Amino acid sequence: MIDKWLHIAELSGDPWVLPIWSSVNDAVQKGKIDCLPTETYELGVYISTRLNILPRIVKRINAEVIDLFEVAENHEESNIFTKTTEGYALRTDNDLKYNLICDIDSLLFELNSVCELMTKLFESLYSHAGKALKKEDVGLKIKSIIESAKQNSSWFRALDEHRNFFIHNGAPYVAIDISNGPGSYELLIMRENLKSFEDNEKFIRLSDLNKIVQGFINSKPIIQDNLINLFKTI
Numbered sequence: 506m507i508d509k510w511l512h513i514a515e516l517s518g519d520p521w522v523l524p525i526w527s528s529v530n531d532a533v534q535k536g537k538i539d540c541l542p543t544e545t546y547e548l549g550v551y552i553s554t555r556l557n558i559l560p561r562i563v564k565r566i567n568a569e570v571i572d573l574f575e576v577a578e579n580h581e582e583s584n585i586f587t588k589t590t591e592g593y594a595l596r597t598d599n600d601l602k603y604n605l606i607c608d609i610d611s612l613l614f615e616l617n618s619v620c621e622l623m624t625k626l627f628e629s630l631y632s633h634a635g636k637a638l639k640k641e642d643v644g645l646k647i648k649s650i651i652e653s654a655k656q657n658s659s660w661f662r663a664l665d666e667h668r669n670f671f672i673h674n675g676a677p678y679v680a681i682d683i684s685n686g687p688g689s690y691e692l693l694i695m696r697e698n699l700k701s702f703e704d705n706e707k708f709i710r711l712s713d714l715n716k717i718v719q720g721f722i723n724s725k726p727i728i729q730d731n732l733i734n735l736f737k738t739i
Contacts, residue, residue, distance in 0.1 A: 519556035521725055522549040522626075525732045529630070532736040541633060548626045555619040562612045563718060569605040570711065573597065574690045577681050585683070588701055595681075602679070609677050609694060612714065616721060617668040620661070623728065634735050647728065654727045660720030667709060667717075670696060682710075 526549065532538045576597045586592040628643045638646055648658040671677050675696055682691040682702075692711035699707055 518553055521556055521729055522553055525549075525630075525729060528733040528736040532739065537739050538633060538736070541629075545626065545629045545633070548622055548629065552619060552622045552626060555615055555622065558615050559612070559619065559718075562608050562615060566605065566608045566612060566711075569601060569608065570692055572601055573605060573679075573692070574681070576601075577683065577690060578687050580683070606677050606679060609679075609714070610671055612718075613664070613668040613671055616717065617664055620664065620721070627728065627732065630732055630735060634739050636735070650731050651724050651727055656723050656727060657720060658724070660717045660724075663713070664717050664721075667714075680708075 526546075529538075529541060533540055577595060580595055584592050584595045624643055624647065627647060628638060628640070631638050631643075631646075644661075648661060651658045677694045677696075678698070680693040680695060680699070682693050693702065693708050694711070694714070695708045697707060702708060
């Protein structure tokens with residue numbers, strides 16, 4: 506029986522949803538719309554929580570990659586794999602390696618999850634504003650809004666593809682591209698134990714993940730502005 510408990514204070518966080526609520530509340534006060542259902546406000550809490558998780562995962566990944574590359578700089582000639590040479594796998598701390606793999610997996614999951622929650626919020630708010638969209642058209646509408654703002658929306662598809670594979674069909678494992686020497690290493694995230702990296706469908710680079718994250722960051726204010734203006738124009 507739980508009869509005493511402590512809640513944890515939220516001291517600061519990503520304010521993405523707050524201007525949207527201000528626009529909604531202003532429309533309610535002017536009698537343009539009814540109050541939102543509790544479930545819609547809960548979506549805002551869920552989104553804010555995941556938005557606060559994401560930068561912490563990114564920060565951890567960046568630190569772990571730096572640590573891994575420092576280890577890699579001490580590799581020997583015998584550790585190098587090529588198309589014609591089988592090397593010896595570089596030894597590194599298991600906690601470092603698996604923390605990095607865990608955080609990559611978490612980044613894909615959390616980013617995909619917050620996009621799904623934002624899509625649900627978008628659909629709910631459009632419906633509440635009297636501009637209901639068919640479920641299958643919601644994603645297309647969001648992409649159209651992003652592209653109308655001169656931003657690339659292809660990161661949506663890339664995120665879905667990578668998240669679905671690693672969550673449902675496989676697990677990430679890492680290698681390091683040292684082709685361009687120290688200072689230019691690149692993390693490779695493999696879908697299988699590769700003997701070569703000629704097939705781009707079987708791995709992704711950390712820079713590919715960075716493009717997805719940056720695409721999301723660029724899209725956030727665009728969607729926010731659209732939802733703010735949604736209730737200013739009814």
